[in-house]
Amino acid sequence: xxxxxxxxxxxxxxxxxxxxxxxxxxxxxxxxxxxxxxxxxxxxxxxxxxxxxxxxxxxxxxxxxxxxxxxxxxxxxxxxxxxxxxxxxxxxxxxxxxxxxxxxxxxxxxxxxxxxxxxxxxxxxxxxxxxxxxxxxxxxxxxxxxxxxxxxxxxxxxxxxxxxxxxxxxxxxxxxxxxxxxxxxxxxxxxxxxxxxxxxxxxxxxxxxxxxxxxxxxxxxxxxxxxxxxxxxxxxxxxxxxxxxxxxxxxxxxxxxxxxxxxxxxxxxxxxxxxxxxxxxxxxxxxxxxxxxxxxxxxxxxxxxxxxxxxxxxxxxxxxxxxxxx
Amino acid sequence: xxxxxxxxxxxxxxxxxxxxxxxxxxxxxxxxxxxxxxxxxxxxxxxxxxxxxxxxxxxxxxxxxxxxxxxxxxxxxxxxxxxxxxxxxxxxxxxxxxxxxxxxxxxxxxxxxxxxxxxxxxxxxxxxxxxxxxxxxxxxxxxxxxxxxxxxxxxxxxxxxxxxxxxxxxxxxxxxxxxxxxxxxxxxxxxxxxxxxxxxxxxxxxxxxxxxxxxxxxxxxxxxxxxxxxxxxxxxxxxxxxxxxxxxxxxxxxxxxxxxxxxxxxxxxxxxxxxxxxxxxxxxxxxxxxxxxxxxxxxxxxxxxxxxxxxxxxxxxxxxxxxxxx
Amino acid sequence: xxxxxxxxxxxxxxxxxxxxxxxxxxxxxxxxxxxxxxxxxxxxxxxxxxxxxxxxxxxxxxxxxxxxxxxxxxxxxxxxxxxxxxxxxxxxxxxxxxxxxxxxxxxxxxxxxxxxxxxxxxxxxxxxxxxxxxxxxxxxxxxxxxxxxxxxxxxxxxxxxxxxxxxxxxxxxxxxxxxxxxxxxxxxxxxxxxxxxxxxxxxxxxxxxxxxxxxxxxxxxxxxxxxxxxxxxxxxxxxxxxxxxxxxxxxxxxxxxxxxxxxxxxxxxxxxxxxxxxxxxxxxxxxxxxxxxxxxxxxxxxxxxxxxxxxxxxxxxxxxxxxxxx
Numbered sequence: 001x002x003x004x005x006x007x008x009x010x011x012x013x014x015x016x017x018x019x020x021x022x023x024x025x026x027x028x029x030x031x032x033x034x035x036x037x038x039x040x041x042x043x044x045x046x047x048x049x050x051x052x053x054x055x056x057x058x059x060x061x062x063x064x065x066x067x068x069x070x071x072x073x074x075x076x077x078x079x080x081x082x083x084x085x086x087x088x089x090x091x092x093x094x095x096x097x098x099x100x101x102x103x104x105x106x107x108x109x110x111x112x113x114x115x116x117x118x119x120x121x122x123x124x125x126x127x128x129x130x131x132x133x134x135x136x137x138x139x140x141x142x143x144x145x146x147x148x149x150x151x152x153x154x155x156x157x158x159x160x161x162x163x164x165x166x167x168x169x170x171x172x173x174x175x176x177x178x179x180x181x182x183x184x185x186x187x188x189x190x191x192x193x194x195x196x197x198x199x200x201x202x203x204x205x206x207x208x209x210x211x212x213x214x215x216x217x218x219x220x221x222x223x224x225x226x227x228x229x230x231x232x233x234x235x236x237x238x239x240x241x242x243x244x245x246x247x248x249x250x251x252x253x254x255x256x257x258x259x260x261x262x263x264x265x266x267x268x269x270x271x272x273x274x275x276x277x278x279x280x281x282x283x284x285x286x287x288x289x290x291x292x293x294x295x296x297x298x299x300x301x302x303x304x305x306x307x308x309x310x311x312x313x314x315x316x317x318x319x320x321x322x323x324x325x326x
Numbered sequence: 327x328x329x330x331x332x333x334x335x336x337x338x339x340x341x342x343x344x345x346x347x348x349x350x351x352x353x354x355x356x357x358x359x360x361x362x363x364x365x366x367x368x369x370x371x372x373x374x375x376x377x378x379x380x381x382x383x384x385x386x387x388x389x390x391x392x393x394x395x396x397x398x399x400x401x402x403x404x405x406x407x408x409x410x411x412x413x414x415x416x417x418x419x420x421x422x423x424x425x426x427x428x429x430x431x432x433x434x435x436x437x438x439x440x441x442x443x444x445x446x447x448x449x450x451x452x453x454x455x456x457x458x459x460x461x462x463x464x465x466x467x468x469x470x471x472x473x474x475x476x477x478x479x480x481x482x483x484x485x486x487x488x489x490x491x492x493x494x495x496x497x498x499x500x501x502x503x504x505x506x507x508x509x510x511x512x513x514x515x516x517x518x519x520x521x522x523x524x525x526x527x528x529x530x531x532x533x534x535x536x537x538x539x540x541x542x543x544x545x546x547x548x549x550x551x552x553x554x555x556x557x558x559x560x561x562x563x564x565x566x567x568x569x570x571x572x573x574x575x576x577x578x579x580x581x582x583x584x585x586x587x588x589x590x591x592x593x594x595x596x597x598x599x600x601x602x603x604x605x606x607x608x609x610x611x612x613x614x615x616x617x618x619x620x621x622x623x624x625x626x627x628x629x630x631x632x633x634x635x636x637x638x639x640x641x642x643x644x645x646x647x648x649x650x651x652x
Numbered sequence: 653x654x655x656x657x658x659x660x661x662x663x664x665x666x667x668x669x670x671x672x673x674x675x676x677x678x679x680x681x682x683x684x685x686x687x688x689x690x691x692x693x694x695x696x697x698x699x700x701x702x703x704x705x706x707x708x709x710x711x712x713x714x715x716x717x718x719x720x721x722x723x724x725x726x727x728x729x730x731x732x733x734x735x736x737x738x739x740x741x742x743x744x745x746x747x748x749x750x751x752x753x754x755x756x757x758x759x760x761x762x763x764x765x766x767x768x769x770x771x772x773x774x775x776x777x778x779x780x781x782x783x784x785x786x787x788x789x790x791x792x793x794x795x796x797x798x799x800x801x802x803x804x805x806x807x808x809x810x811x812x813x814x815x816x817x818x819x820x821x822x823x824x825x826x827x828x829x830x831x832x833x834x835x836x837x838x839x840x841x842x843x844x845x846x847x848x849x850x851x852x853x854x855x856x857x858x859x860x861x862x863x864x865x866x867x868x869x870x871x872x873x874x875x876x877x878x879x880x881x882x883x884x885x886x887x888x889x890x891x892x893x894x895x896x897x898x899x900x901x902x903x904x905x906x907x908x909x910x911x912x913x914x915x916x917x918x919x920x921x922x923x924x925x926x927x928x929x930x931x932x933x934x935x936x937x938x939x940x941x942x943x944x945x946x947x948x949x950x951x952x953x954x955x956x957x958x959x960x961x962x963x964x965x966x967x968x969x970x971x972x973x974x975x976x977x978x
Contacts (some may be wrong), residue, residue, distance in 0.1 A: 045439050048385035051411075057701035059729060070434065073413055077385060077438050080411045085703075085732045087725055100932035108722065108931060111955035113697050159919050241425060279434060280426035303437035371765050375709035377737075396760065399739055403711060403764050406737045605760060606752035629763035 009131050019131040019140040020313050022149040023190040035159050037312035044081060045304075054315050055084035058115040062088045062107075063123040064143070067252070070279070071143050074303075075118045078310035084115075106130050110138055113158055116317065117141070129291055132191035139317040146185050147326055151277055152313060154187030156306040158195060160298055163305065164274050172268075174201040174227050175218075176259060177237030178208045180248075184278050185237055186216075191216050203227035204259065207248045224259060228268040236261055236277045236282075237284045252285045262288045264294065274298045335457050342608045345457040345466040346639050348475040357520055359637055361485050364631070364639035370407060373631075381410035381643050384441040388414045389432075390469070391447040396605065397469050400629070401444045404636035405607035432456050432593040436464055442643065444469070444636065450509075463581075465643040473509050478639060479604055480513030482632040484521060486542055489631065490600050494518075500527040500553050500595075501544075502585060503563030503612055506574075510604050511563055512542075519543050529553035533574045550585060554594040562587055562603045565612045578611045588614045592622065600624045661783050671783040671792040672965050675842040676800040683846055688809050689964035690957070691739075696733060696955075706967050707736035710767040714740045715758075716795070717773040722931065723795050726955070727770045730962035736767075756781050762790055768969065776800035776835075777787070791969040800837050804965060805930055806839030808958040810847060812950055813885055815957065816926050820844075826853040826879050826921075827870075828911060829938055830860045831891030836930050837889055838868075845869050855879035856911065859935045876911060880920040888913055888929045891938045904937045914940045918948065926950045 006263055008025055012018040017030055044050055060079045062072050067090060079086045091105060106117070116139045119127040124146030131140040145148040158168075171193055173285045179185040179202050190201045193216070202213060203221040213220055221227030228234065239255060249255055261275065275287075283289045292299060334351055338344040343356055349587040370376055386405045388398050393416060405412045417431060432443070442465045445453040450472030457466040470476040484494075491497055499518055505528050518526045519542070528539060529547040539546055547553030554560065565581060575581055587601065601613075601623045609615045618625060660677055664670040666755030669682055696702055706926065713730045714724050714850055719742060729736045743757060758769070768791045771779040783792040796802040810820075817823055825844055831837040831854050844852045845868070855873040856867060865872055873879030880886065891907060927939075927949045934939045944951060 048437070050385070051383040057699070057733075059702070059732075069415060069417070073435070074416065074438060076413060078410075080385075081383075085729075087728060089721060089725065091721070101935065102931060104931075104935075107952055108955050109725070111952040112726060112959055113702070113956065274844040279430075281430060283427065283430075284424055297628070300433055300437040304439065305436050307438055373709070376711070376765070377709040384835065395741060395743070399741065399761070400764060402739060403737075406711075407709075550813060576688065605756075609756075625762040626759055629760050633764055 039310040053084040381408040707734040
């Protein structure tokens with residue numbers, strides 16, 4: 001259990017990306033390197049044989065302690081396009097129910113000659129715990145932990161914005177919705193501020209804004225009309241159904257009335273503003289269908305770019321100095 | 327969302343197979359092309375390396391909204407023998423439970439650079455809906471929708487009959503059992519009549535024959551002794567257990583007595599008649615073990631031929647003009 | 653259904669390994685051949701591309717009638733490192749619930765051009781039944797059946813002991829724990845005695861020792877202090893939680909007190925004794941954490957060696973004379 005990564009466990013002693021756990025604390029150059037690498041993978045989809053042999057013979061484990069077919073699939077596709085072998089594990093259903101500890105499960109899979117773990121867990125910090133624990137030739141990617149982070153989602157969002165807007169340093173970006181429970185929002189905000197976006201707004205009811213929001217360098221709005229004024233990018237967050245049953249929100253109809261993105265509200269943004277959503281969408285709750293399917297929507301491009309971004313992350317991690325056994 | 331396929335959504339403007347949704351309405355030449363192509367794949371199993379690189383780098387999604395390990399596995403094997411990458415999705419358990427619409431799920435998977443969807447759904451018509459919706463470079467295969475169609479099963483049955491009987495234009499074929507609830511029977515009848523089989527009989531109790539049966543060009547029998555007389559091919563249908571609990575049938579024993587295929591009843595058919603069943607079999611309900619395992623049974627050959635037929639369908643779809651991105 | 657294997661269904665007429673069902677009755681030379689072949693696969697993990705093309709185009713079915721993510725994963729990884737295609741089937745959830753018989757399920761999968769079945773089943777003898785039933789070009793590996801056998805676990809344990817101790821013919825080995833319910837223990841004892849280990853001890857409370865134990869050539873101890881004295885190898889067995897709820901054992905605490913392996917008890921063994929466990933471990937029940945993670949523990953090496961041993965078994969089976977279609 002070597003650990004040279006006390007300060008930033010994501011970077012090795014050469015400053016190369018060893019794990020991808022959170023966007024917080026990563027240098028802008030690292031983020032740009034990922035986005036540039038992703039650009040080079042975009043055209044793999046246009047080739048006759050849509051694969052590259054970069055990770056041939058590598059074993060990538062999808063280690064999902066919380067089920068998510070959609071996210072698991074994007075990583076599986078990205079890994080297969082890199083010619084890696086993918087092992088899918090829904091761990092909730094197996095070893096943990098046999099009383100084994102998380103780290104024993106990880107040690108066992110590592111001993112099966114894993115090269116990379118893609119980890120989703122309902123507990124914030126679980127991927128960090130695993131990253132600190134594994135041997136240095138094994139890489140960990142956080143695929144969503146509790147309310148903490150979902151860094152590949154944040155990165156694919158940056159890729160999308162850069163694709164449509166080129167220069168990020170003159171943009172106004174609004175994130176709309178349930179920031180309180182959203183690991184996606186946290187990763188987006190860290191990425192946007194690191195990459196020099198001068199104005200990041202969060203628009204949400206008071207009950208869905210966390211205490212830490214202002215410290216993160218965002219401007220807070222409770223009114224859509226004011227918050228969307230003249231923005232270049234609108235990122236809608238998914239409203240999880242269980243929130244609406246709780247005390248935090250009155251009803252889906254009420255939420256849609258005040259915070260749902262309609263054609264009318266979209267008109268307040270800049271005319272060339274793009275509309276993003278991490279999916280899956282609740283049509284008629286956080287977004288109107290005419291907007292979701294409209295010309296300003298880039299929601300499906302986000303998904304496509306997500307494959308290229310995940311290919312970039314995987315290939316960069318496996319290529320880092322610590323990636324080869326000493 | 328281009329759609330040049332209003333009249334027959336399965337064929338593109340060049341008359342090539344774009345999707346395989348139902349056998350109904352497909353020209354005999356198209357069916358024969360599939361069967362001929364399947365013949366050429368049969369010998370792949372005899373090679374030292376039992377694979378061909380035809381679909382290398384293609385991503386084929388098994389999109390099963392209704393679970394079926396057996397059917398899913400046959401498509402998975404066929405795809406892997408063509409060197410495609412296979413992504414298995416049991417969608418019932420994931421996105422749909424998050425309130426996402428069917429078409430949003432499909433759009434998302436398509437944006438992950440899918441080349442083909444193999445779709446099973448409990449709702450008749452769901453694969454059509456998806457085929458009409460996707461971009462023209464994506465192909466859809468119906469792997470069973472509601473009570474409507476199961477075209478690859480119908481095709482593998484035709485392959486089997488042609489393999490053992492060569493000329494289809496002089497055959498008497500009897501389909502025995504629950505036609506009312508059987509998408510398999512519907513696909514078989516369309517295939518048999520399209521390929522010129524002059525006499526197709528359906529043998530079943532009145533409660534298990536749909537109103538549309540006579541319009542489909544079959545002869546209806548309620549008596550096994552009469553229906554099986556001098557036939558060349560006997561296709562048994564699976565009796566689903568839930569039917570026996572309902573009002574449509576008295577009991578499994580009673581059903582077996584009147585409609586179960588026994589050695590005795592089989593003797594009424596031509597001496598060289600073959601016995602088929604789509605599986606899984608209920609031994610002692612619709613078929614006696616001595617018949618299922620007897621010399622006239624070709625039930626396991628159907629399974630083997632099913633792999634070759636599915637390889638043929640996949641490779642033909644991917645090779646059609648619309649299969650390459652414009 | 654040819655069967656030339658009445659006497660020992662695991663060996664073909666040339667004495668080559670046709671199936672791996674149990675270690676009982678296998679010649680020492682066969683075991684040594686597997687271990688030697690596994691040694692040659694160990695270094696595959698050190699290569700730049702960690703795969704060999706030995707089983708390219710072969711279809712290996714993980715046929716698990718009893719769920720076990722861990723064991724299934726080790727076979728999946730081993731098969732993929734040999735470049736085989738792997739089909740994972742959790743059969744409990746599918747065909748058997750449709751009323752199909754075990755052998756009908758197997759026949760169907762065999763007709764899908766399977767080359768090998770890896771079988772786990774809660775019923776002792778199920779893999780034998782399948783091996784007797786399938787055509788001679790199909791190979792069966794028992795991945796654990798009831799309380800009967802788990803031969804690849806036994807083999808990887810032998811590989812581990814040989815790796816650390818070289819000469820097996822001068823060793824004292826103690827197996828500690830619930831031998832009564834353990835297929836692992838049975839396979840270990842057969843392997844140890846076949847390979848010439850002169851002294852095999854079983855240490856357990858009387859309620860967890862089967863009647864057949866003495867006939868297997870082991871010495872029985874109920875006292876850890878006496879049983880561990882001067883042994884070279886300690887193999888801990890997993891205590892299944894359900895045993896502790898039954899009448900066989902008082903409590904986990906009580907069990908740990910008498911039969912849990914602590915640093916103190918470990919000191920009774922030879923100073924260079926190694927500690928093994930098949931996993932998953934119950935820390936604080938059958939083994940103390942300081943021992944599990946201590947310098948004498950080789951538990952994670954067992955897992956790594958398990959991949960190489962399973963690669964060896966698969967490649968030997970596929971290379972045997974009956975492995976090529978006649």
